[in-house]
Amino acid sequence: MTDAPVKDMKDIVALCKRRGFIFQASEIYGGINGFWDYGPLGTELKNNLRDAWWRDMVLCPPIGPDGQPVEIVGLDSAIIQNPQVWVASGHVGGFSDPMVDCKETKKRYRADHLNVIKASDAQWVAVNEGNEQEEVEKRFKKLNIKYDASYATVSLVDVDLKDYSKIIGPDAKEAGSLTEPKAFNLLFETKIGAVASEDSTAYLRGETAQGIFINYKNILDSARVKVPFGIAQVGKAFRNEVNPRNFIFRSREFEQMEMEWFCPPEDAPQWFEFWKEERRKWWKSVGLSDNDVIFREHDADELVFYSKGTFDIEYRFPFTAPGYGELEGIAYRGNYDLTQHQEHSGTKMEYIDPMDNKNRYIPHVIEPAAGLTRGVLAILCEAYTVDPSRPSGVYMNFTPAMAPKKAAILPLTAKGEHPEIATKLYLELRQHFAIDLDIKQNIGKRYARQDEIGTPYCFTIDDETVENGTVTVRERNTMAQERIHLDKVLAFLQEKING
Ligand code: GAP
Secondary structure (H helix, E strand, O other): OOOOOEEEEEEEHHHHHHOOEEEEOOOOHOOOOOEEEHHHHHHHHHHHHHHHHHHHHOOOOOOOOOOOOOOOEEEOOOOOOOHHHHHHHHOOOOOOOOOEEOOOOOOEEHHHHHHEEEOOOOOOOOEEEOOOOOHHHHHHHHHHOOOOOOOOEEHHHHHHHHHHEEOOOOOOOOOOEEEEOOOOOOEEEEOOOOOHHHHHHHOOOOHHHHHHHHHHHHHHOOOOOOOOEEEEEEEEEOOOOOOOOOOOEEOOOOEEEEEEEEEEEHHHHHHHHHHHHHHHHHHHHHOHHHOOOOOOOEEHHHOOOOOOOEEEEEEEOOOOOOOOOOEEEEEEOHHHHHHHHHHHHHOOOOOOOOOOOOEOOOOEHHHHHHEEEHHHHHHHHEEEEOOOOOOOOOOOOOOOOOOOOOOOEEEEOOOOOOHHHHHHHHHOOOOOOOEEOOOOHHHHHHHHHHHOOOOOOEEHHHHHHHOOEEEEEOOOOOOOEEEEEHHHHHHHHHHHHHH
């Protein structure tokens, strides 16, 4: 058996543009770093992933560990909230700069306050921005590296991440100990009202989660839910990332799918295990190969101070391989968020057990927080399949549920009865599925396009259709063709797509 051909990000990005999945935002004006537009097929794919999550979390959530269905309700909160929300959550105030950690010394630095001095191509030394020449010389001496004042100096924020392995941290002995910069207050500011003043500052939400916490009480009081229960939300989040990169992997505007699971403190460990397993199974159900998905437990020094444990579900993206990149974090947040909002807003967040009035507590929270747009990228990377045996050289192996178009109707010729029959079939099928009707161009080119957009089935209308009412079905992965009767096309698709 030969190894599967390596997937090249350049090719995946090119296909996304060529076929209308994803475009650079503001491309005609030279683009804008960290922002992306989803084209016709990218929008369908993203909606498919979002809808699958909503169905599996809100409409048809899993059966809980006690054999009973769990209860999760939906929410769509405002992107802009009272700025106090972000003060309470810790996004504003506490941490607000791009920081790097040193894995060797465990020290943390502001990335924009570090300079990197390039002693040679392979030996770069980070020093604090304010260091006098004398201190710098001392530092070089300690490291046993020759110092020359003419060495090039750049700010750490201007160093490409791939070169981080060459950098010796400001207090470290070895190179490669600095983590990538992570900005804590990444919130985009905006002004509310016609007259901009300091008081009118508000923020675009940095995560969908806070909208859930601030509505916990409303939902508890209105939706007839009892702890344990969950609140789910899908939507845009905005972070002024220091280093947006890897196509849509790290963007400044992206979408999240978050669920906050509120439970009694003593049950939290069990629910944590439950959601970890459920979420891992879910990513498999949308088409990611088990071989490319792993769990990674956060080390104690990676945890935010209130977290009692976090697991990431990671995917082997072509640009991280052989390593992995985060798709979803599953965090045990204790009662930190509700307590913070209780303190800052003055609204009581206590839950009163309906069976026992004396049992009052602030629920603990398990949070499966997934990236929708990052999930789209994982699905695109997974589906991208190199196949030199077909004219397109590649096809997108989407699961039927994720495929932007479930089937294409292709009349062999653009005139006469073929397009007429094709249009009639299209009008019938589109009541049930996302269908593409593609009339022009030679049939080989049309098959190639459908392969590249990952359409599982193509139905071709030809002279035989006119004669005996049968059409050719071409299956995307095998390219095998068979003939079925026009009357059977809908049932065929229903069986193949819906299962
Ligand atoms: N409420 C918790 C929270 O927001 P997070 O790990 O910061 O946690 C959750 O974000 C998920 O959102 C990540 O696992 C990732 O998939 C996605 N995400 C975070 N930042 C992103 C960015 N800049 N671009 C694209 N997706 C991002």
